[in-house]
Amino acid sequence: MTAADHTAEAAKRERIIQEMADNLDEELELELDDSRLDDLLDETNTLHPTLDRRLYFKELLRLQGELVRLQDWVQHEKKKVVVLFEGRDSAGKGGVIKRITQRLNPRICRVAALPAPSERERTQWYFQRYVAHLPAGGEIVLFDRSWYNRAGVERVMGFCTEEQYREFFQSVPEFERMLIRSGIILVKYWFSITDDEQQFRFTMRIQDPLKQWKLSPMDVEARSRWEQYTKAKETMLEHTHLPDSPWWIVDAVDKKRARLNCIAHLLGQIPYQDVARVQVVLPPRVRNPDYHRGPIPQEMYVPARY
Numbered sequence: 001m002t003a004a005d006h007t008a009e010a011a012k013r014e015r016i017i018q019e020m021a022d023n024l025d026e027e028l029e030l031e032l033d034d035s036r037l038d039d040l041l042d043e044t045n046t047l048h049p050t051l052d053r054r055l056y057f058k059e060l061l062r063l064q065g066e067l068v069r070l071q072d073w074v075q076h077e078k079k080k081v082v083v084l085f086e087g088r089d090s091a092g093k094g095g096v097i098k099r100i101t102q103r104l105n106p107r108i109c110r111v112a113a114l115p116a117p118s119e120r121e122r123t124q125w126y127f128q129r130y131v132a133h134l135p136a137g138g139e140i141v142l143f144d145r146s147w148y149n150r151a152g153v154e155r156v157m158g159f160c161t162e163e164q165y166r167e168f169f170q171s172v173p174e175f176e177r178m179l180i181r182s183g184i185i186l187v188k189y190w191f192s193i194t195d196d197e198q199q200f201r202f203t204m205r206i207q208d209p210l211k212q213w214k215l216s217p218m219d220v221e222a223r224s225r226w227e228q229y230t231k232a233k234e235t236m237l238e239h240t241h242l243p244d245s246p247w248w249i250v251d252a253v254d255k256k257r258a259r260l261n262c263i264a265h266l267l268g269q270i271p272y273q274d275v276a277r278v279q280v281v282l283p284p285r286v287r288n289p290d291y292h293r294g295p296i297p298q299e300m301y302v303p304a305r306y
Contacts, residue, residue, distance in 0.1 A: 016204075051256040063263045064103045071104050071140065073272035078137030080184045083266065084146040087191030088229065089219040090201040092252040096191075096262050097142050104140075113144035126150065126168065127175055134184065147172065151236035153218065156228045169239045176245040186245050187269050189262060190233070191252040195226055 074081055085093040101109055112133040121129050127147055135141045150168045154160040160168075179186055193201075202223065205215045222229060241247045248265060252258040 051254065056256045056260065059260050060099060060263075063260065063267065064099070066267050067100060067104060067263065069274060070267060070270060070272045071108050072275040072277075074140055074270075075108055075138040076275040079270075080135040080137055080182075081140040081270065082135060082143065082179065082184050082186050083140070084143045084148065084186075084188045085191065086145060086148050086152070086189065087250075087252065088193055088198055089222050090198055090205070090214070091191035091193045092250075092255050092258050093144060093189075093191050094214075095255055096250075096259050097144055099259050100142060100263060100266075108138065109140040109142070111142045111144055112146075126164070127171070134179070147175075148236060148240075151240070152229065152232055153222075155232045156225055157218070157221070172240055173242055173245075176240075176242065180244055185270055187266060188245060188247050189250055190237070190247050191250045191258065193252050197253050198223070198226075 073079070085097060087093055097111055101111060112130075114129065114133070117129060130143075130147050133141060133143070147168075150160055150165065155165055176186060202215060202219070205211045237247055250258050250262050250265075
């Protein structure tokens with residue numbers, strides 16, 4: 001093996017270690033709060049992610065705190081927020097969505113990830129099934145892929161006709177203007193990764209039994225059509241990057257930076273403010289001396305295996 005081969009092998013190994021560190025961080029995120037952050041990080045400081053772990057977690061927690069403030073403002077002001085997440089398969093859309101929703105109320109902030117349309121839905125007005133998921137006042141909806149499926153996967157895989165494709169570009173500007181006129185705050189993100197990075201992420205998913213479900217047959221097929229998807233994306237941006245509903249491109253090769261950058265940018269797109277909260281005071285515990293709790297049969301308990 002040549003020196004160049006050794007260097008390439010070392011770089012590949014380091015990249016895999018970084019991916020493993022990111023997977024570990026995903027588990028840690030669920031356990032973190034400010035008071036325990038440093039202790040947890042000290043325990044896992046042997047791995048070397050691309051972004052300093054302390055910086056990443058501290059910023060993530062800070063931004064998630066801002067997202068809670070945003071949520072309170074949206075609920076209080078009865079605002080309607082729609083955020084679209086588009087991009088290549090494995091580009092990191094789901095990871096950002098997970099960090100946005102992680103500490104929010106699912107009754108206020110929800111995710112719309114629609115499956116393939118049914119036979120009935122294929123005969124509807126194209127936007128109809130998406131309209132059903134739009135927010136009411138006081139709600140945030142994150143679309144994990146959206147009506148832009150027509151400009152992407154449907155175009156490349158031949159799931160729509162040429163006429164339907166052209167009609168989409170005629171209709172979508174007015175459709176989005178209608179949403180905005182109705183009071184919806186609309187933000188559109190495209191997550192961009194390189195060909196090599198997608199290849200690496202697909203390979204890691206194939207090798208990880210906990211993530212194999214993320215790799216659909218359609219994702220596999222997309223690998224052989226990289227250039228077709230690139231052309232479709234360029235056409236989509238050309239026709240739908242509009243003054244009142246622009247696209248924002250997220251450089252997503254580094255997943256941690258992409259998460260922080262996207263969340264920080266989203267917060268900057270919405271003029272939220274602090275909402276005054278009424279101090280919560282618990283009422284005194286009322287005890288009824290005549291009430292006696294009955295026994296619960298032992299066989300009803302979940303076995304204590306741990």
